[in-house]
Amino acid sequence: MLNAHREGLIAKPSLESLKRNVARAQDAGFDVEVLVILDRADRLTRDVVESQSEKDFRLIETTFGDPGKARNFAVETAQGTYVAFLDADDLWGETWLVSAARIAASRQDPVVWHPEVCVYFGAAKHVFCHIDMEDDTFRPAGLAIENYWTALSFSARDIYLQNPYPGTDLTSGFGFEDWAWNMETISRGVIHKIVPGTGHVIRRKTESVSTATVRVQGVTRPNAYIRQFLGTAAKAFPR
Amino acid sequence: MRGSGLFDAEWYRLAHPYVVRDGIDPLTHFLLYGRDHRLSPGRAFDAERYLDQHEEARASGLNPLIHYLRHGRARRLEIHPAPPSGADRILASGLFDARWYLEHHADVAAAGYPPLLHYLVHGWKEGRSPGPDFDAEWYLKRYPDIVGADPLLHFIDHGLAEGRSPLRPERALSVAKATLASVEDLDPELYGADYLADPDRIEVVNGVPRHRAARAFEQIVGRIAHAPRTIVFLPWIIHGGADLVAGHAVRALAEAHGPQSVLVVLSDHDRQDAPHLLPAEVPVLSLSRIDPALSQDERVVLVDLLIRVLQPTAVLNVNSRACWEAVKRHGRRLSHFTRLHAMLFCPDYSPEGRRSGYSDLYLRPCLPFLTAIYSDNRTHLEELVRQFAIPADLRGRLVTLYQPAAEAAPPPRRDRQPGAPLRVLWAGRFAAQKNVDLLVRIAESAPQFEFHVWGRGDAAHEARIADLARRCRNVHVEGPFDRFEALPLATYDAFLYTSLWDGLPNVLLEAAAAGLPIVASHVGGIGELVNGDTGWLIAAFDEAAAYVDALQSIADDPKRARQATRAMTRRLQDHHNWRRYREVLAREPSESGGLLHGSANDNGGAERPSRGADRQTVP
Numbered sequence: 001m002l003n004a005h006r007e008g009l010i011a012k013p014s015l016e017s018l019k020r021n022v023a024r025a026q027d028a029g030f031d032v033e034v035l036v037i038l039d040r041a042d043r044l045t046r047d048v049v050e051s052q053s054e055k056d057f058r059l060i061e062t063t064f065g066d067p068g069k070a071r072n073f074a075v076e077t078a079q080g081t082y083v084a085f086l087d088a089d090d091l092w093g094e095t096w097l098v099s100a101a102r103i104a105a106s107r108q109d110p111v112v113w114h115p116e117v118c119v120y121f122g123a124a125k126h127v128f129c130h131i132d133m134e135d136d137t138f139r140p141a142g143l144a145i146e147n148y149w150t151a152l153s154f155s156a157r158d159i160y161l162q163n164p165y166p167g168t169d170l171t172s173g174f175g176f177e178d179w180a181w182n183m184e185t186i187s188r189g190v191i192h193k194i195v196p197g198t199g200h201v202i203r204r205k206t207e208s209v210s211t212a213t214v215r216v217q218g219v220t221r222p223n224a225y226i227r228q229f230l231g232t233a234a235k236a237f238p239r
Numbered sequence: 240m241r242g243s244g245l246f247d248a249e250w251y252r253l254a255h256p257y258v259v260r261d262g263i264d265p266l267t268h269f270l271l272y273g274r275d276h277r278l279s280p281g282r283a284f285d286a287e288r289y290l291d292q293h294e295e296a297r298a299s300g301l302n303p304l305i306h307y308l309r310h311g312r313a314r315r316l317e318i319h320p321a322p323p324s325g326a327d328r329i330l331a332s333g334l335f336d337a338r339w340y341l342e343h344h345a346d347v348a349a350a351g352y353p354p355l356l357h358y359l360v361h362g363w364k365e366g367r368s369p370g371p372d373f374d375a376e377w378y379l380k381r382y383p384d385i386v387g388a389d390p391l392l393h394f395i396d397h398g399l400a401e402g403r404s405p406l407r408p409e410r411a412l413s414v415a416k417a418t419l420a421s422v423e424d425l426d427p428e429l430y431g432a433d434y435l436a437d438p439d440r441i442e443v444v445n446g447v448p449r450h451r452a453a454r455a456f457e458q459i460v461g462r463i464a465h466a467p468r469t470i471v472f473l474p475w476i477i478h479g480g481a482d483l484v485a486g487h488a489v490r491a492l493a494e495a496h497g498p499q500s501v502l503v504v505l506s507d508h509d510r511q512d513a514p515h516l517l518p519a520e521v522p523v524l525s526l527s528r529i530d531p532a533l534s535q536d537e538r539v540v541l542v543d544l545l546i547r548v549l550q551p552t553a554v555l556n557v558n559s560r561a562c563w564e565a566v567k568r569h570g571r572r573l574s575h576f577t578r579l580h581a582m583l584f585c586p587d588y589s590p591e592g593r594r595s596g597y598s599d600l601y602l603r604p605c606l607p608f609l610t611a612i613y614s615d616n617r618t619h620l621e622e623l624v625r626q627f628a629i630p631a632d633l634r635g636r637l638v639t640l641y642q643p644a645a646e647a648a649p650p651p652r653r654d655r656q657p658g659a660p661l662r663v664l665w666a667g668r669f670a671a672q673k674n675v676d677l678l679v680r681i682a683e684s685a686p687q688f689e690f691h692v693w694g695r696g697d698a699a700h701e702a703r704i705a706d707l708a709r710r711c712r713n714v715h716v717e718g719p720f721d722r723f724e725a726l727p728l729a730t731y732d733a734f735l736y737t738s739l740w741d742g743l744p745n746v747l748l749e750a751a752a753a754g755l756p757i758v759a760s761h762v763g764g765i766g767e768l769v770n771g772d773t774g775w776l777i778a779a780f781d782e783a784a785a786y787v788d789a790l791q792s793i794a795d796d797p798k799r800a801r802q803a804t805r806a807m808t809r810r811l812q813d814h815h816n817w818r819r820y821r822e823v824l825a826r827e828p829s830e831s832g833g834l835l836h837g838s839a840n841d842n843g844g845a846e847r848p849s850r851g852a853d854r855q856t857v858p
Contacts, residue, residue: 013425020422094421117414121428126442127408127415139447141457144548148446174572199418201429219547222576226548231464 001074002036003067004088008044010203015052017091017201025098032097033080037062039070045088067151068165068177075160084154091201092152100154100195110190113154115198124204132194133186140229143183149192151178152200159190166221174221183225240266240280243308247281254279254324256359274302279321288319294698322531325392326359329369332395334405336370343368363389373405381407381439400450408443452537455530456544462524466549467502468492469834472542472559474507476514476523478721480745484582484615484642485557486516488834491821492555493518495835504545506538506561513721526561539564546573552837553610556581563601570608578610580834582640584742585619585763588672603627606636610831613640613824616743616764638827641767642745644815645724649754654797655732660713661688661794664731664755666723667738667746669696669704674737674760679707680783681735682714688790690735693726695719728753733793733800735786738762748815751807756800758789773807
């Protein structure tokens with residue numbers, strides 16, 4: 001699912017990276033359906049997406065104005081077993097989709113998959129490493145302070161159906177719908193893991209929803225995340 | 240000093256490796272420089288804190304350990320463990336591997352040099368790595384701002400918290416390289432320049448927060464057994480009026496909802512002199528015990544976090560600066576997570592005479608987010624309404640909560656023998672607020688009465704009281720006390736209270752409950768307890784003669800004194816009983832219900848519908 005909004009010309013590299021991923025996955029024998037959600041998209045973005053899409057891509061216009069709600073809608077619309085998210089200003093490393101699909105098929109328990117690294121470019125340049133909850137370095141309490149995973153995840157469609165993204169409400173000081181979603185899914189027994197050797201390339205803009213959230217001192221809305229870790233001193237906090 | 244067990248030569252050598260470098264005997268070094276450089280002699284004795292805490296030790300000019308062994312120990316002056324030395328911190332980090340060090344630095348092994356001591360004295364300066372998990376050479380190259388410091392200690396003390404890496408992140412860089420290679424031809428911002436041209440300049444991070452507050456938060460989460468219904472924030476728990484008031488509220492909460500429903504957080508200072516003020520079964524968490532080095536800002540961060548993640552039904556703040564600051568900064572969002580309550584007592588003044596109490600500094604910015612402000616006296620709340628022009632619809636949040644007094648019958652009083660002098664009790668802190676100066680003037684001008692002075696204070700005021708006792712034979716300095724009710728109350732004939740500013744001090748409730756006739760200054764809310772019927776309220780509150788007249792009337796007219804104490808007992812029964820206290824705390828403010836309002840099990844923050852919740856998924 002490609003989430004497009006007002007990316008304009010920079011939607012093209014995203015679409016191209018998506019097409020490469022689709023081709024690799026199809027070569028490996030997977031069926032792939034592509035949904036492009038044009039959520040309050042401007043004309044330029046719509047034109048770029050329409051001209052660059054393959055014939056079998058499904059383009060759907062929505063008016064949520066909220067990336068979380070657009071994702072929820074895409075999940076309900078999708079027909080496949082798994083869902084993967086991409087935003088129209090970011091790029092998937094070429095092996096992401098096929099590696100994630102392969103490893104996801106190897107686990108029967110509820111797992112949300114993330115790439116091993118996110119390479120940030122543009123207004124800021126750094127490499128962000130995702131943490132695997134089954135790794136010794138995972139520290140549960142820290143997720144109440146910092147977000148560990150981006151929203152460009154891969155998982156069974158059922159998991160997204162059962163765990164829709166919460167809405168944002170910046171006027172009340174609540175934001176970071178992807179962070180809140182990570183916490184809430186863990187509270188419901190979902191595990192977040194990495195797909196080794198995979199990466200996303202993330203464009204850092206000077207102004208984004210998350211920087212706006214930081215500016216209003218926003219936090220995630222109330223959730224029960226930390227309660228499951230109370231009183232579990234040494235065991236749950238490997239050093 | 241050797242015999243005391245407080246000097247540890249081995250620890251001293253590792254803590255101050257230049258002693259080894261310069262070939263000085265550790266004890267000699269400590270005797271020569273320990274005082275001036277505030278060096279600790281061993282793990283068990285923090286010289287710096289000892290000197291900071293005890294003025295007499297500073298003034299003595301003695302080496303702090305000598306001072307402690309000669310004087311401090313006998314006077315039971317507090318001592319604390321020394322903060323971990325560099326060697327302690329290196330060992331605790333697990334990044335120094337003695338075996339690896341000897342294997343990789345054969346010259347050290349050949350010389351028979353103890354590996355850790357070698358690293359501390361020479362190794363880091365020579366750019367040697369301490370173990371397989373810390374690459375000193377890479378670290379110094381990657382972070383050129385580190386100059387002239389042990390890179391390992393820099394990493395432990397700062398770098399770790401700043402998200403710096405102890406090793407070159409080979410794995411992350413290699414996956415990043417492969418990822419970029421697969422798509423960089425697609426975007427000019429990627430192919431226009433080689434992203435990985437200088438990989439050692441690229442920040443490689445993960446989401447795990449390592450800063451001090453985050454580490455403290457992890458420990459806190461591990462120590463709290465369950466989410467409490469109420470969190471009570473206090474600065475500390477010592478022998479003070481506010482602490483007693485806090486103790487009453489915690490007891491009421493524990494009675495109403497069970498002791499495990501309350502969590503007491505000591506947020507500002509590492510002092511727990513009076514833990515008995517809190518019910519024994521109520522869990523207490525001291526931020527300073529988690530990490531004594533937490534800054535004030537970090538404490539504010541933790542208060543905010545604790546409220547947001549635990550989502551208690553109610554929060555009560557009794558003089559916690561960190562909590563006031565958290566409500567000031569984040570009250571809007573915090574009020575979505577819980578009901579915020581606070582207690583205020585009276586104005587307070589800085590040594591320079593500026594009004595700088597919590598009422599002045601925090602009420603105005605915090606009031607919009609507070610469900611209730613409780614005060615132990617009505618006068619202060621009325622002052623606040625005038626001072627800040629608090630409109631009628633917010634005034635309902637200001638609640639007078641008279642504190643409960645002891646309900647046991649007072650001990651029988653002995654009758655004063657005819658002609659025996661009136662025995663006057665003065666008990667409190669020797670401090671500017673308590674107007675020690677006025678006490679001196681009263682005692683000087685009333686040689687016909689005996690004054691028994693209990694308490695302690697700062698050095699200047701203690702000296703003033705000691706001087707008074709030397710000059711006036713009618714003044715007896717009795718020493719410090721922890722609990723008012725443990726004083727020989729039945730042997731006194733009157734209680735004298737000389738405060739310059741106040742709320743409704745608990746010591747007056749205690750003196751009243753003990754059946755002592757009270758002479759008190761008319762300041763703050765004192766007039767709500769002491770009046771012409773229940774005692775002697777001195778309007779000209781800084782004039783000694785008025786107090787002497789009142790004491791004289793107690794001495795001359797025992798019948799009137801008995802009438803006053805009976806009236807006072809009725810006042811206590813009507814306004815300062817436990818049942819009434821709990822009722823007010825459960826019911827007021829009427830708009831929202833009080834601190835006790837609601838059931839024991841309604842900590843369901845996450846399940847409470849939050850404002851703005853919207854789970855709609857289809858337009």
